[in-house]
Amino acid sequence: MKRGGDLAITVLTGIVAIPLGLVIALLIRCTMGGPVLFRQTRTGLRGKEFEILKFRTMRDRRFPEEPDAPRITRLGDLLRRTSLDELPQLWNVARGEMGVIGPRPTLPEQVVHYSRRQRGRLDVRPGLTGWAQVQGRNSITWPERIELDLWYVRNRSLGLDLRILVLTVKVLLNPAGITAAGGVNPGFPAPTEPAETATTTTPAAEPAPAVIGLPRQATGPRPVPPLRSRPARPAPVGAAVEEAS
Numbered sequence: 001m002k003r004g005g006d007l008a009i010t011v012l013t014g015i016v017a018i019p020l021g022l023v024i025a026l027l028i029r030c031t032m033g034g035p036v037l038f039r040q041t042r043t044g045l046r047g048k049e050f051e052i053l054k055f056r057t058m059r060d061r062r063f064p065e066e067p068d069a070p071r072i073t074r075l076g077d078l079l080r081r082t083s084l085d086e087l088p089q090l091w092n093v094a095r096g097e098m099g100v101i102g103p104r105p106t107l108p109e110q111v112v113h114y115s116r117r118q119r120g121r122l123d124v125r126p127g128l129t130g131w132a133q134v135q136g137r138n139s140i141t142w143p144e145r146i147e148l149d150l151w152y153v154r155n156r157s158l159g160l161d162l163r164i165l166v167l168t169v170k171v172l173l174n175p176a177g178i179t180a181a182g183g184v185n186p187g188f189p190a191p192t193e194p195a196e197t198a199t200t201t202t203p204a205a206e207p208a209p210a211v212i213g214l215p216r217q218a219t220g221p222r223p224v225p226p227l228r229s230r231p232a233r234p235a236p237v238g239a240a241v242e243e244a245s
Contacts, residue, residue: 042105102127
């Protein structure tokens with residue numbers, strides 16, 4: 001039933017999204033050249049990896065060590081603030097790799113740090129929007145975000161999904177927490193962290209859980225076990241910023 005709802009929303013949204021997407025693609029092509037789409041491997045349902053699609057928001061590097069932030073174009077910044085850069089993910093929904101509502105899909109380099117309990121967020125299809133997105137998006141730490149996603153997995157229902165859709169509209173009209181400071185969510189190993197750093201650096205103390213706005217029936221977030229540090233695979237160019245949402 002949920003899959004049918006995802007397809008229905010995708011078809012209805014596509015009536016507007018396809019013409020709008022063509023215009024955006026043309027603007028990207030004219031201002032940045034190709035490619036128009038940014039592709040990145042993410043982890044989805046039951047740990048299966050897939051290629052997520054976004055509109056490109058950063059120009060090519062002018063020199064090897066150029067940071068990501070200055071590469072975001074004016075058009076790219078607008079696409080991010082309005083979340084229109086996520087529009088191509090409707091194709092991921094149509095393919096069954098994602099749903100409309102669910103935890104946001106993350107990088108395999110981040111998933112390897114999950115505890116067995118935290119891997120519970122992979123028990124449902126990742127979504128275009130989710131409970132963590134309407135509770136703070138990238139302004140909250142990864143442990144908090146994972147707890148919110150786990151709460152959603154345990155309590156998901158049609159009513160909760162409808163509530164998330166309504167809250168998502170409010171978030172889109174008043175954007176906040178689009179990109180974390182430095183392009184990486186606090187409290188979680190950065191996907192671009194060099195392997196030698198990941199193996200030799202002593203993990204920082206985990207921040208105390210913050211008070212999160214869960215419905216009354218929720219028990220609230222529980223402390224997350226310290227994350228084991230493992231060598232991280234090199235991330236695609238621009239992953240630290242592009243991955244933020």
